[in-house]
Amino acid sequence: MNFETGSIDATLDTASRKQRTDMRTRDLVNQAVASIPTLGLQRAAEFLAAMNVPAEIAVRTLVYPHRRRAN
Template sequence: MIEDVQVRQTVKARVVRTDLRTRDLVNQAVASIPTLGMQRAAEFLAAMNVPAEIAVRTLVYPHRRRRG
């Protein structure tokens, strides 16, 4: 029973990204941090209309990024 609940929770956690444009923009911004810095990466995402919630989560809390 407990194993079934854990499997269902794991499956729910694996959400497939459907917004490929945002994914690509975030990946580009994250890759630019070492050379351009966090501020410029954030400015890039804002200029590209990436929602602030996503920009903050991906730039400031990289362990919260989705994979996929």
């Protein structure tokens, strides 16, 4: 078999992601991300912490926006 590495990586990445089930966290993260231009990154992070969003999720979504899920 002859596979292109890029397509395998994309397929594995897509297949390894789980379906989002926590819509509350999704909504909180969306609010925090939307507030960054006006309130700043620090305040967005404080908001997520106050709302008990796991630190792993908060860091991934605020610091690495390209790692966010589409929906």
